Amino acid sequence: MASQADRVIAVLRAGHDDLTAKVAAFTADDLAKPSGASDWDVSQVLSHLGSGAEINLAILESGIAGSTPPDGDFNKGVWAKWDNAxxxxxxxxxxxxxxxxxxxxxxxxxxxxxxxxxxxxxxPAPVDVAAAGTMRLNEFALHAWDVAVAFETAATVDAAAASLLLGQAAHMFGWLAKPEQLDGKTATLAVEITDVPETFGLTLGPEIALAAAPADPDGTLRLPAETWLRLVTGRLKPEFTPASVKLDGPLSLDDLRRVFPGF
Incomplete structure (x- = not known):
């Protein structure tokens, strides 16, 4: 039976092969196109993915060897190389x-x-291979979308990656969510992931948090897993929002976009 690490690694491979095929066809003009990441062209997203791959490989090798991971100076050197490319x-x-x-x-x-x-x-503590692979998959899948959406506004995050990444959002809310953008509004939404399926609660107030599915929510947000991931990482601008997304209750999608401006 495949382990969680096996599943994550298989999706990393599929994503890499897909991106490789896309990159092989890019022209100079393609590489200069604005990407889905604010202020970055397509080549800059590729730079971020490539430098991240080098840094993650060095960290992985240190874990395998049981040695000290590379320090910040190593990372700075990698970033400088890619920035100057x-x-x-x-x-x-x-x-x-x-x-x-x-x-x-x-x-x-x-x-x-x-x-x-x-x-x-x-x-705060060392992590296992499944967790390390999932963190890289989170970075890779979202930035692969940043590349894809430069050429197709209906682009989506890979479905296999999205299903593995659903649990990651809660760990990122501490720096992703901006509760001050609610201007004092509060609500508890039921979030129905339509393609997994899964339902949970989203508490919006002075603190933004996931919770168990509420018995009496103030509203309901229905959307696919990949669209949920794009929402909470600031990748659900109106022009990138599929018609399948439905929200009722006291808040609008624009309210949620302000709470989750992205990175």
Whole structure:
């Protein structure tokens, strides 16, 4: 039976192969197009993915070896290299860098996928391979959408990735959510994920939090898993919002967009 680490690594591979095929067809004009990430062109998103792959690989290798992970100076050096690269170099390098990271995950045997612990400077404790892979998948899937939406406004986050990432949102609310944008409004919404399916509560007030499905919600938000992920990461502008999204109650989608402005 496939473990959680197995499932995450398989989706990382599928996502990499899909992005590689897209990048191979990009022209110079394509790489200069505005992406779904504010203030970044397509090549800059690829730069972020590529530098992230190099840094994540170094962190993963330190976890496998049981050694100290690279420090901030290492990260700064990686970022500087990618920042100073041409658009075409970023497109070429991202394929190589992300392939190396995915292959290293794939090379872990079943015992390593259970036993290896990876240390991140911003995490309170080391995490297992499934968690490390999920964090990378969160970054990869959302930024792959940033690339895809430059060419197709109806682009969606990969469905397999979205189903694995549903539980990540709650961990990001501390820095994603902006409760001050509610201007004193409060509400508890039932969030119905229409394609998994799953239902939970979203409490909106001085603190933004997920909760158990409320018995008597103030309103209901119905949307697919990938659309939920895009909402809470600031990727659900009106022009990118599918007609399947439904919200009733005291708040509007624009209210939620202000609460979740993205990064």
């Amino acid at each position: 041409t658009r075409q170099e970023r497109a070429d390098w991202v394929v190589t860098a992300n392939e190396a990271l995915v292959r290293r995950f794939e090379a872990l045997d079943a015992e390593e996928r259970e036993s290896v612990r990876i240390t991140y400077a911003w995490m």
